[in-house]
Amino acid sequence: xxxxxxxxxxxxxxxxxxxxxxxxxxxxxxxxxxxxxxxxxxxxxxxxxxxxxxxxxxxxxxxxxxxxxxxxxxxxxxxxxxxxxxxxxxxxxxxxxxxxxxxxxxxxxxxxxxxxxxxxxxxxxxxxxxxxxxxxxxxxxxxxxxxxxxxxxxxxxxxxxxxxxxxxxxxxxxxxxxxxxxxxxxxxxxxxxxxxxxxxxxxxxxxxxxxxxxxxxxxxxxxxxxxxxxxxxxxxxxxxxxxxxxxxxxxxxxxxxxxxxxxxxxxxxxxxxxxxxxxxxxxxxxxxxxxxxxxxxxxxxxxxxxxxxxxxxxxxxxxxxxxxxxxxxxxxxxxxxxxxxxxxxxxxxxxxxxxxxxxxxxxxxxxxxxxxxxxxxxxxxxxxxxxxxxxxxxxxxxxxxxxxxxxxxxxxxxxxxxxxxxxxxxxxxxxxxxxxxxxxxxxxxxxxxxxxxxxxxxxxxxxxxxxxxxxxxxxxxxxxxxxxxxxxxxxxxxxxxxxx
Amino acid sequence: xxxxxxxxxxxxxxxxxxxxxxxxxxxxxxxxxxxxxxxxxxxxxxxxxxxxxxxxxxxxxxxxxxxxxxxxxxxxxxxxxxxxxxxxxxxxxxxxxxxxxxxxxxxxxxxxxxxxxxxxxxxxxxxxxxxxxxxxxxxxxxxxxxxxxxxx
Numbered sequence: 001x002x003x004x005x006x007x008x009x010x011x012x013x014x015x016x017x018x019x020x021x022x023x024x025x026x027x028x029x030x031x032x033x034x035x036x037x038x039x040x041x042x043x044x045x046x047x048x049x050x051x052x053x054x055x056x057x058x059x060x061x062x063x064x065x066x067x068x069x070x071x072x073x074x075x076x077x078x079x080x081x082x083x084x085x086x087x088x089x090x091x092x093x094x095x096x097x098x099x100x101x102x103x104x105x106x107x108x109x110x111x112x113x114x115x116x117x118x119x120x121x122x123x124x125x126x127x128x129x130x131x132x133x134x135x136x137x138x139x140x141x142x143x144x145x146x147x148x149x150x151x152x153x154x155x156x157x158x159x160x161x162x163x164x165x166x167x168x169x170x171x172x173x174x175x176x177x178x179x180x181x182x183x184x185x186x187x188x189x190x191x192x193x194x195x196x197x198x199x200x201x202x203x204x205x206x207x208x209x210x211x212x213x214x215x216x217x218x219x220x221x222x223x224x225x226x227x228x229x230x231x232x233x234x235x236x237x238x239x240x241x242x243x244x245x246x247x248x249x250x251x252x253x254x255x256x257x258x259x260x261x262x263x264x265x266x267x268x269x270x271x272x273x274x275x276x277x278x279x280x281x282x283x284x285x286x287x288x289x290x291x292x293x294x295x296x297x298x299x300x301x302x303x304x305x306x307x308x309x310x311x312x313x314x315x316x317x318x319x320x321x322x323x324x325x326x327x328x329x330x331x332x333x334x335x336x337x338x339x340x341x342x343x344x345x346x347x348x349x350x351x352x353x354x355x356x357x358x359x360x361x362x363x364x365x366x367x368x369x370x371x372x373x374x375x376x377x378x379x380x381x382x383x384x385x386x387x388x389x390x391x392x393x394x395x396x397x398x399x400x401x402x403x404x405x406x407x408x409x410x411x412x413x414x415x416x417x418x419x420x421x422x423x424x425x426x427x428x429x430x431x432x433x434x435x436x437x438x439x440x441x442x443x444x445x446x447x448x449x450x451x452x453x454x455x456x457x458x459x460x461x462x463x464x465x466x467x468x469x470x471x472x473x474x475x476x477x478x479x480x481x482x483x484x485x486x487x488x489x490x491x492x493x494x495x496x497x498x499x500x
Numbered sequence: 501x502x503x504x505x506x507x508x509x510x511x512x513x514x515x516x517x518x519x520x521x522x523x524x525x526x527x528x529x530x531x532x533x534x535x536x537x538x539x540x541x542x543x544x545x546x547x548x549x550x551x552x553x554x555x556x557x558x559x560x561x562x563x564x565x566x567x568x569x570x571x572x573x574x575x576x577x578x579x580x581x582x583x584x585x586x587x588x589x590x591x592x593x594x595x596x597x598x599x600x601x602x603x604x605x606x607x608x609x610x611x612x613x614x615x616x617x618x619x620x621x622x623x624x625x626x627x628x629x630x631x632x633x634x635x636x637x638x639x640x641x642x643x644x645x646x647x648x649x650x651x652x
Contacts, residue, residue, distance in 0.1 A: 054642040165512070167564065171519035171557040174550055178526045181547040190533050190543040193526070216584060223580040223614050390615035391626060397584060397611040398604050398630050401591040406644050414592035418585060425581065429574045430515040448546040460538035 003129055010357030014365055019062050019358065022055065026063035027366045030070020031373055034077075035381045037084045038222045038389055041071030042329050043396065046210035049336055050403040057340035058355050062362040064336050068329055069121060069312040069363065072272055073370045076113045076305055077381050080106055089272035089308040092280045099296030107239035112246060112298055113305045114374040116254045120306030121367040123258035124265060124313030129360050131266070136321040136349035145454035145464045149474040151447045154324045156478050157268035159436050160485035169436045172427070176440025177447065179204055186445075187452065199412040204420075206335035208413060209441055211400045212420025213427075213434040214328075219393045220425055235379055246298045253283050253303030258310045265311030266318060268326040272308035279307035313363055320356060321349060323446070328435035331442045510570030516562030523554025583614035599650035600639065604631035 013019065033044040044067050052060030075090030080097035093113070100109040142150070159169035182193045183203025194200035242250075260282060261275040283303040284290045293300050316333075318324050323344030325331040337344050342352055349356055374381075404417045427434055458464035465471050508514075527548050536542030587610035595603040608627025612618050638644045 051638070051642055054644070165561065165564070167557055167560050168512070168515055168519075171516075171554060171561060174554040174557060175519060175522050177550045178522065178547060178554060181526070181530075181550070185533070185543040187541075188533075188543040192533055192543060192547065193529055216588075220577055220580040220584050220614075223584075224577060224616060390612070390618050391622075393614070394587075394608045394612040394623070394626055395630055397587055398591075398608050398627075398634060401588055401595075401607055402600070402604065402634055402638060405591075405595055406638060406646070409646065411592040411595055414588060414595070418588045418592075421584075421588075425576070426518070429576060430511055430518065431574070432515055432519075444550075451546065452541055455538055455541070462538065 003133070006353065006357045007129060007361060009354065010359075010361035011365075013058065013354060013358035014062065014361035018056070018059050019362060020365070022059040022063040023066050023362050023366050024369055026066020027070035027073075027369050028373065029063075030067040030072075031074035031077075031370065031381060032384065033067070034071035034074020034090075035086050035384050036074075036387075036392065037078055037086050038218070038225075039392065039396065040087050040218075041068050042210070042332070043215045043218060044071070045329060045332050045336075046207060046215055047396065047399045047403055049207050049210070049332070049339070050406050052336060053339065053407075057337075057342060058358050060336060060340060061333070061355070061359055062366075064333055065316070065359060065363065066366045068315075068333070069309065069366060070370055072121075072309045072312045073114065073117050073374050074381065076117070076301075077110065077374075077378065078385060080109045080113065080301075081382055082385060089276050089311075090305075091273070092276045092304045093301055095280070095294050096296050096298075096300030099294065100298075100301065103296050105296070107235045107237075108242045108246060109298075109301055110235060110378050111240035111375060112242055112250060112302050114371055114378075116250060116257070116302035116306040117309040117374075118367055118371050119254050120258040120261055120309040121313055121370075122364065123255075123306070124262045124310035125360060125363050125367070127262045127266075127310075128313055128317055128363070132317055132321045132356070132360075133349060135317060136346045139322050139346040142346070142470060143454070143468060144450040144457065145468045146470040146474065148447055148450040148454055149465055149471040149478070150322065150324055151443050151450070153474050153478045153481070154268045154318075154326065155436070155439055155443060157481060158327065158439050159433075160269060160481060166482075166485055168432050172432050172434065172437040173440035176437035176442075177444035179209070179437075180441045180444030181448070186449070197412075199408075199410060199416075203445075204416065204441075205407055205413070206332065206339070206438075206442060207407060208404055208417045209420055209438060210332055210335075211404060212417045213424035213438060215396055215400050216417070216421040217424040217428050217434075219396055220421075221428060222389060223393060225389075235382060237376060240375065242298075249298050250302040252286075253279075253299045254306040256282060256286075257303040257306035261307030261310030262314045264307070265314035266326075268318065268324070270311075271315055271327045271329075272311040275311035276304035276308040279303045309367075316359070316363075319344070320359070321346060323348070325439065325442070328438045331439045335442050509573070510565050510568075511573045512565030512568070512571065513562050514573060516558045516560070516565060518558070519561060520555045520558025523551045523556075523558055525551075527551025527555065579616065580614045584611055587611035587614075595646075597650060599647045600635055601631045601648050604634055 033039045045064050071087050075087035076093045078084055078086030079090040079093040083094050083098040085091040097109050155173050159166050185192050257279040260279050264270040264275040283299050284293045315330050318326050319330045325334045334344050404413045454464055530544035530547035533544035534542035535544045535548050587607045591603050591607040605627045608630045609623045612623035612626055
């Protein structure tokens with residue numbers, strides 16, 4: 001019952017005019033960038049992060065979170081209409097979604113997707129509201145050694161399911177941790193790697209790293225690529241009504257997808273993309289007609305879409321209760337919390353309980369708004385697909401420059417984002433995933449702090465990480481995960497890449 | 501580069517050496533801050549340890565690349581790199597001297613030209629509308645203290 005009371009006050013706070021406005025902005029921007037292939041929610045969140053300095057913390061987080069889950073809705077529109085996923089997690093939706101378009105059923109596919117997304121998202125939100133307090137209670141028992149180990153697990157897990165070599169991704173994590181040490185050392189006050197420059201005293205801003213690693217290199221890589229044509233069919237509202245058969249066939253997949261997605265979203269590293277792929281695989285497995293998948297059947301669309309939206313919501317569980325992000329985007333949300341002076345970790349749930357519950361309530365309001373944006377207004381988004389990329393990317397470049405400059409009104413930061421872009425583009429050419437680097441950068445300073453505290457408490461005994469029971473269990477899990485990823489994980493990653 | 505053996509130019513050997521080099525630079529630099537002991541850690545302890553790990557991982561990538569057939573490095577998109585870099589540099593150089601609107605217009609035009617098919621008048625129109633839009637949101641709505649045109 002306490003949950004209901006908390007949720008009630010959460011809704012009161014989320015329904016203020018300011019928060020409602022920024023929730024709307026967030027989900028609209030999220031749908032916008034979700035629809036457009038080549039610009040994802042990651043870029044949008046880093047572009048809007050500097051703007052949130054001028055907002056109260058709750059409005060800022062409501063908006064940034066809205067971009068994230070809004071992107072999951074938008075992504076499927078491009079998948080269905082032009083056979084090109086608007087975001088990675090909607091890739092699997094192309095398989096049956098575009099086939100439905102070819103059969104002239106795009107309107108129904110879009111309608112069912114929006115409903116499946118809404119139900120999936122709602123399942124995720126319920127699980128988020130129920131399990132977060134439990135997990136936060138548990139994590140209050142964590143000591144510094146346990147925290148250090150959980151962060152190691154989070155980082156290793158993030159490298160295991162990336163494409164390409166695990167060792168390369170681990171290297172990227174450590175490079176991120178190293179970049180995170182730039183700036184004033186909190187324990188000794190010594191300037192580390194600042195070269196005596198005042199511009200680096202506070203370290204390299206998360207905003208600069210995110211824009212430099214993801215925004216600019218993504219754009220450079222996409223410029224001049226052959227683009228898709230405009231969507232061929234237009235969608236009318238009255239064509240959207242699904243048949244009774246469609247609804248009956250979707251019920252099971254949506255429920256299963258929502259639960260599977262909720263589970264995978266809360267685990268480190270397995271975010272919405274994996275959830276969508278596995279939900280598709282699951283539906284194919286339980287179906288009596290697996291051979292019909294890929295020919296444009298509703299189960300192939302609604303299951304994965306419920307899964308990725310549920311996962312997008314439960315991804316907030318570890319981020320908000322433990323302070324440990326499961327993906328680079330969640331790491332960015334964590335960065336936003338810290339920028340607003342809210343230390344992430346188990347105490348967030350007690351000391352900033354109002355913020356937590358307002359966020360949970362805003363998720364549901366956001367999903368409701370998305371339903372409106374994606375059903376009656378879907379035509380607008382389809383039109384967006386015909387904007388050529390060459391008119392979009394200059395906006396990203398300009399917003400990057402202005403956003404970075406606005407941090408400290410310093411043109412040094414603008415040059416710095418260019419430097420990080422050089423690193424990011426080089427990593428792209430060398431096929432090193434940049435997401436683990438960002439996670440390392442954000443978790444690095446916290447890991448150092450917990451490491452120092454743990455070793456100090458144990459009088460310099462490094463075995464503390466293996467003798468503390470929780471920590472030992474987590475380290476064991478990490479080792480098992482590493483062995484698994486070196487053997488079985490490779491096969492799974494390959495399967496995911498082939499879209500099997 | 502051309503006279504290096506092919507294996508050295510393979511994608512993963514360069515990646516491995518790059519990671520190891522970054523680790524090395526940080527590890528060396530960290531020594532100056534003092535690593536201290538486990539009971540009394542210096543400011544250099546953590547970056548030094550992380551730097552060493554980066555060196556190890558880098559060499560692991562390098563060695564595993566050595567055992568596989570070489571994969572060429574993806575060719576960079578030269579035009580896009582040049583124009584985007586130029587646009588950001590021009591923004592950084594003009595924002596303090598000329599103000600927000602001129603800096604965005606210049607940055608927008610130059611970056612738009614990164615795509616071969618964009619014409620100059622299209623780029624200019626796009627850049628001017630971007631400048632007005634960004635000025636409205638950042639300065640008018642959010643109240644950022646940046647002059648629209650310097651000296652006005």
